[in-house]
Amino acid sequence: MVGPTASLSNLHRADGSASYKCPATGFAVLGAVNGPVELPARRDALKPEEATVEVFVKPGNAVPGVGEKYVEGILRDVLSTVILRREKGLPRRGVVITLAIVGGEATERGDSYLTLLPALLHAAQLALISAAIPLPMTLATTLLGVTRSGEIIRDPSPAVAKAATSLHAISFSSKGHLLMNESLGRFDFDTWELVRQQAATICRGAATPGSDGDAAMGGTDNAHVDGFVRETVEDHLHRDYNWKLESI
Amino acid sequence: MTSPATAAPSVPPSLSLPPSQFARLQPHAYLLAHLSPPPAMNQPSVRANGRAASQFRVTSANAGSLTHTNGSAVVRIGDTAAVCGVRAELLHTEDIASWSVSQSSSATNQSNEAGGQGTDAENEVDRAQIEDLNLLVPNLSLSTGCAPGFIPSAPPSALAQSLSHQILSLLHSTRLVKADDLRVWYQPPNLEHIENEMDVDGGSENRHPREIKAFWVLYIDIMIISLAGNAFDAAWASVLAALRDTKLPKAWWDVDNETILCSEDINEAHKLSLRGMPIASSFCVFEADAAAGWRAVVIPDAEEQNAEKQKKKGPQSRWILADPDGYEEGLTMEKACVVVDKENGKTVILKMEKLGGWTIDTEDLRQLVDISAQRWDEMKQILG
Numbered sequence: 001m002v003g004p005t006a007s008l009s010n011l012h013r014a015d016g017s018a019s020y021k022c023p024a025t026g027f028a029v030l031g032a033v034n035g036p037v038e039l040p041a042r043r044d045a046l047k048p049e050e051a052t053v054e055v056f057v058k059p060g061n062a063v064p065g066v067g068e069k070y071v072e073g074i075l076r077d078v079l080s081t082v083i084l085r086r087e088k089g090l091p092r093r094g095v096v097i098t099l100a101i102v103g104g105e106a107t108e109r110g111d112s113y114l115t116l117l118p119a120l121l122h123a124a125q126l127a128l129i130s131a132a133i134p135l136p137m138t139l140a141t142t143l144l145g146v147t148r149s150g151e152i153i154r155d156p157s158p159a160v161a162k163a164a165t166s167l168h169a170i171s172f173s174s175k176g177h178l179l180m181n182e183s184l185g186r187f188d189f190d191t192w193e194l195v196r197q198q199a200a201t202i203c204r205g206a207a208t209p210g211s212d213g214d215a216a217m218g219g220t221d222n223a224h225v226d227g228f229v230r231e232t233v234e235d236h237l238h239r240d241y242n243w244k245l246e247s248i
Numbered sequence: 249m250t251s252p253a254t255a256a257p258s259v260p261p262s263l264s265l266p267p268s269q270f271a272r273l274q275p276h277a278y279l280l281a282h283l284s285p286p287p288a289m290n291q292p293s294v295r296a297n298g299r300a301a302s303q304f305r306v307t308s309a310n311a312g313s314l315t316h317t318n319g320s321a322v323v324r325i326g327d328t329a330a331v332c333g334v335r336a337e338l339l340h341t342e343d344i345a346s347w348s349v350s351q352s353s354s355a356t357n358q359s360n361e362a363g364g365q366g367t368d369a370e371n372e373v374d375r376a377q378i379e380d381l382n383l384l385v386p387n388l389s390l391s392t393g394c395a396p397g398f399i400p401s402a403p404p405s406a407l408a409q410s411l412s413h414q415i416l417s418l419l420h421s422t423r424l425v426k427a428d429d430l431r432v433w434y435q436p437p438n439l440e441h442i443e444n445e446m447d448v449d450g451g452s453e454n455r456h457p458r459e460i461k462a463f464w465v466l467y468i469d470i471m472i473i474s475l476a477g478n479a480f481d482a483a484w485a486s487v488l489a490a491l492r493d494t495k496l497p498k499a500w501w502d503v504d505n506e507t508i509l510c511s512e513d514i515n516e517a518h519k520l521s522l523r524g525m526p527i528a529s530s531f532c533v534f535e536a537d538a539a540a541g542w543r544a545v546v547i548p549d550a551e552e553q554n555a556e557k558q559k560k561k562g563p564q565s566r567w568i569l570a571d572p573d574g575y576e577e578g579l580t581m582e583k584a585c586v587v588v589d590k591e592n593g594k595t596v597i598l599k600m601e602k603l604g605g606w607t608i609d610t611e612d613l614r615q616l617v618d619i620s621a622q623r624w625d626e627m628k629q630i631l632g
Contacts, residue, residue: 070410070417077604081581109382110416148368176550177606181613184421184599189617192600193610 004228006122008130008236014098016131020123021103024155025115025143028103031123033131036093050085051093057120058100059107071113071120075099078171078180079124084134095133097124105158112184115161117169118143121180122229129233139179140203140225141171144195146187152198166191170199174226271296276579280536283567293564297573302619304529304571309485309630311493318466319494319520323486326573327476332486334494335467338432338508341460344381374427375420377463383430384419386468388412388483394475395574411479415470415487418587422526422598425466425491429520432462432508434501461501462508466494477574480585484528489631494520524589526598527627529620532572533582533607536565550609566607570619581605584613586620595621 004022011017014032021028036051055075057068075097083095099120107113118141125139145156145164153160161167166185173179183192205224238245271278278296285291294300305326314320317333324330341347378384390408393400404412419425436456468490470483498516502509511517568584569576582605587598597617602608608616 066409066413069406070413073406073410074603077581077583081605108379110379110384110413110420112417112421173550173606178550178602178609179606181600181602183597183601184417187597188595189597189614192597192613196610 003223004122006126006228006232008126008232014127014131016127016129016133018123018126018130019102020119020126022119022155025119025157025161026104027101027116027119029116029119029123030100030102031120031127032098033095033124033127033133034098035095035131035133036090037096039094049091051083051090051095053080053083053085054094054096055079055124056096056098058098060101060103061106065109067107067109067111067113071116074113074117074180074182075120075124078121078139079128081179082125082135082137082139082173083128084136087134090134095128097127099123112167112182114167114169114182114184115143115156115158117141117180117182118155121171122225125229126232130236137173137175137177138226138229139171139173140229141169141180142199142202142225144168144170144199144202146185146191146195150191152195154198154202168192168195168199170196170203172200172203172226174204176200176204271575275575279534279576279579283534284536284564293567295569296575299571301567302570304623304626305573307485307627307630309489309632311489311632317490318496319490319492321486321489321493323482323489325478325482325485325571327474328472328478328482328573329474330470330472330479330482330486332468332470332483332490334490335469336464336494336496337467338499339381339383339463339465340508341462371423375423377427378423378425378430379420381463381465383427383463383465384416384425384468385465386412386415386419386470386487388415388470388472390472390475390479392471392473394472398475407479411483414480415468415483418484418526418528418599419487422523422587422589424488424522424524424526426521426523429496429518430464430466431460432464432499432501433458434461462499464496464499466491475574477572477577478530481528481530481571484526484587485627485631488522488525488527491520491522492525492631496520524591524596525624525628525631526587526589527620527624528585528587528599529570529616529623530572531568531570531584531586531616531619532576532580533584533605534567534569534576534580535582535607536567550606554609568608568612568616570623582607584608584616586613586616588617588620588624590621590624595624 002023004020006018006020008018009016010019011032014034016033017031019030039052053076055072057072058064059068079097107116121139121141128135143155145153145161146166147153148165156164164185166183166187169182171180203225205227282296283293285293307325309321309323311321313322314333318336319334320332322329322331388408388411390398390405391400391402398405435458468487470486472479472483495517498511499508572580583603585601589596589598595617600613602613
């Protein structure tokens, strides 16, 4: 299976940006982050002690509609938990995340947006890292579909996802917390537990106690999503500090 | 002169606050004091609104309140009230641009539509017709002056838009409405015996299969007339109750007028036959440590957190509150929503959502599913 590809800091005007492409589902997302910025209006509506996270999602070939408002809400709730909104310099400011869907199938009216969530979350998170927004942990997201025969498929394509009996988008933090679960379809709790187990393996690699990262650095075949995020950032840093490494 | 007015200042000003002011000034401490009373007080742990942690508010439902809709319901959960009206309008197939194309692909399985369980291909046609032709159009309005934060007659807020989408998405994914209830069929008369007299073609195949002439489009409008938290549960319950109440008039294609006529007779109208009865239950997590967000740098590992939970050391640090009211929603970040249905006594999960925090995991979700299953029994009685 071809893994996803990502690159950091593609845009020059934004504080941070990232692009993410998942060949299995076909979705490509370009994300930009500006922050911390002064927010013009609605001072009274904001919580004064922490930063406001705003997310905007632009579909590739349509005007943003009701569905985008819904997915923006999900992304805001998930990303708010991984941003240190009370760090120095962040309270009363805003972190504005703009995500443009630049590739993949168009979403339909009433779509659940579950198939898009991993790509959107990864692009947003990499852009946040690129903008140097303080994060206590990273997150890794995966999409799993359960077919009629009970088989669990990783990263189902839109056609397979449509035929699946249930779809699950699950996020884990780099410390092993279940950050987000969005499940839709018909399933029972035992099925969900199996799905969660498999998602944990995909996101964090095989269960090794106390592992906080680079276990799969040796290019093993069970490369997990957490490792992918880490590698992308490491590659980027390596390129940024090339001048320094050369001089040693 | 000793009037009561002069006597008043001699009383020393009280340093204690009435509970209502304390609730406004220190909302977090107020709720925490209710949930974990000091052991000396010997009081049970209740929420500020007097409910136990997994207790839902008093719910009532009233169907058929609006007379000029096809179906309507008012659902009240505590102080949150939602009115839902379902209006049906006809969509002629000749007005559907792609109809002749999509019909040819679905024509194969039109003949055996009344087959009980239904095959996969039929289900797919069902889904495609409802979703692609947009036969269900829910819209939720919060601009009714339902809560101080929402200005009346303002454009729909982000919350209203995302709730509308959530309801549509859930209607699609649960496949609650059957497409066959929404179809208006026409069976061309069999004129073969007349034709046979004219020419002797006489093929045994039925040359005039019955065809769909129109669809009913259901406009589902939800008005939240009072919002005190947990808008989704109330809105979804009102949609469900209104759809269960919906009656579509008998409609047929009139060949002479080349139009669709509807019967005025209420006895000829048919009710929708819905697939199951999905019930939504929402929860939120209240954390004891108000300053947790300030020290978020030292978020414990999930394993440590679990180990600590198993040791049960120290006071309870978080509560999962069912059916949060507006006050509790303002104090919590993490939320969960479970939609369940029961088939032959077996619980089926139709949607499970968890967002905005890191404390709920497998064991908690299992409990939430059990609580939602109990809530299903409760709601079944309320909806009748």
